[in-house]
Amino acid sequence: MSNNSNNGSNSTLLVQMTKEELIRDFEQVVRKVVNQMQVEQQALKNEKLTYTRDETAEILNVSLTTLHNWNKQGVFKPSAKVGKKVYYSKNDIQAKLKIN
Known part of the structure; x- marks a missing residue:
């Protein structure tokens, strides 16, 4: 009996990448998250009561x-x-x- 399912719910995709590529991709994601947080924080500061x-x-x-x-x-x-x-x-x- 095989555990592989073709319905997509338990599919696993393996991707080969170098350590440098993984670090670069991770840094890009972190940069995007930090930028969004800065935008949201600035919006809160600009909101006057x-x-x-x-x-x-x-x-x-x-x-x-x-x-x-x-x-x-x-x-x-x-x-x-x-x-x-x-x-x-x-x-x-x-x-x-x-x-x-």
């Missing part, structure tokens, strides 16, 4: 005056204030975008 008045006005496509008026009217308020600077949360901005 708060935005300045200028950034928020640009994202919402409104003037700073409109943003100021919304704040005074209680329509759209900043989520944080540090000294004289105000910051809007990413979630608040996204919610405002959905409303408009």
Whole structure:
């Protein structure tokens, strides 16, 4: 009785390669994985949780005056204030975008 199966589920493919070829292929795979990890890490760093008045006005496509008026009217308020600077949360901005 033979253990060889032609259905593909237990097929084994043997490839001959030199040690140098194996190392080269392995290094290429590792390089790709590291590059992908770096791209993902950079994307996480670039993802902000708060935005300045200028950034928020640009994202919402409104003037700073409109943003100021919304704040005074209680329509759209900043989520944080540090000294004289105000910051809007990413979630608040996204919610405002959905409303408009």
